[in-house]
Amino acid sequence: MTISENLINKFNRIATGSSELKKKYTILAGSFFLIITALFVIVPVWLGQYLGIHRFIHHTARYIVSFPLMLLGFFLVIWSNVHFRKVKGTPVPFNPPPNLVTTGPFAYTRNPMTTGLFLLMFGLGFHAGSALSVFIFTPLYIIIHILELKYVEEPEIEKRLGQEYLEYKKKVPMVFPYKGKYHQGT
Numbered sequence: 001m002t003i004s005e006n007l008i009n010k011f012n013r014i015a016t017g018s019s020e021l022k023k024k025y026t027i028l029a030g031s032f033f034l035i036i037t038a039l040f041v042i043v044p045v046w047l048g049q050y051l052g053i054h055r056f057i058h059h060t061a062r063y064i065v066s067f068p069l070m071l072l073g074f075f076l077v078i079w080s081n082v083h084f085r086k087v088k089g090t091p092v093p094f095n096p097p098p099n100l101v102t103t104g105p106f107a108y109t110r111n112p113m114t115t116g117l118f119l120l121m122f123g124l125g126f127h128a129g130s131a132l133s134v135f136i137f138t139p140l141y142i143i144i145h146i147l148e149l150k151y152v153e154e155p156e157i158e159k160r161l162g163q164e165y166l167e168y169k170k171k172v173p174m175v176f177p178y179k180g181k182y183h184q185g186t
Contacts, residue, residue: 004151011156014094025094033092037117040141041124044132055129062129069123076116079105093153100164108177110168111149115175118142146175 001009014025047053057065083104084090089097091113105112121141125133154174157165172182 004155007152008155008159011093011152012159015096015156015160022095026090026092029094030090030092037121037141040137041121041133044125044137045128045130048130048132053131056131056134057126057129059129062126066123066127069119069126071123073116073119073121073123076105076112076119080113080116093156096157096160100161100168102168102172102182106172107182108172109175110154110172111175114145114149115177118145118175149174 014021055062081091083101083106084097086103087097087099087101089095089101105115109115118138118141121138122134125138154169158169168182
């Protein structure tokens with residue numbers, strides 16, 4: 001059994017397990033995710049200052065670029081969370097909603113919270129004027145996160161939700177919207 005298959009099975013056992021188990025792993029996984037994400041935001045800014053890498057973008061341009069990215073990212077994260085909460089789920093894969101969420105931002109991308117997070121990270125990188133953040137750390141974070149989604153989270157969702165998710169997956173892009181809105185039953 002591959003590492004990916006082991007992780008998929010572990011995620012599935014927890015996601016379909018007792019509420020106590022879900023709660024425990026939600027707190028652990030959520031904390032781990034927040035720490036790793038924070039490191040990908042803080043370390044490049046600190047490293048750039050330590051190495052003497054000067055800001056790569058003018059002060060005014062930083063605000064013009066960063067604020068729209070951060071606002072859109074924050075909006076997507078909140079909007080996605082609202083739709084998760086409506087069906088009594090969390091964004092943590094160990095405590096997912098009991099049913100497939102296809103409304104709101106989930107009609108445009110399967111992972112709108114992830115899209116929002118990526119926008120927030122780019123916005124913060126531009127705001128700090130950190131070339132390391134914008135050109136190395138955030139793209140690296142995106143690659144790692146998409147690989148985890150593709151090889152662990154999505155196969156677990158397929159295992160748990162079956163054909164309904166497979167149909168949704170065919171019609172809605174993973175992270176970056178490029179098609180029209182998802183319509184159930186079309």
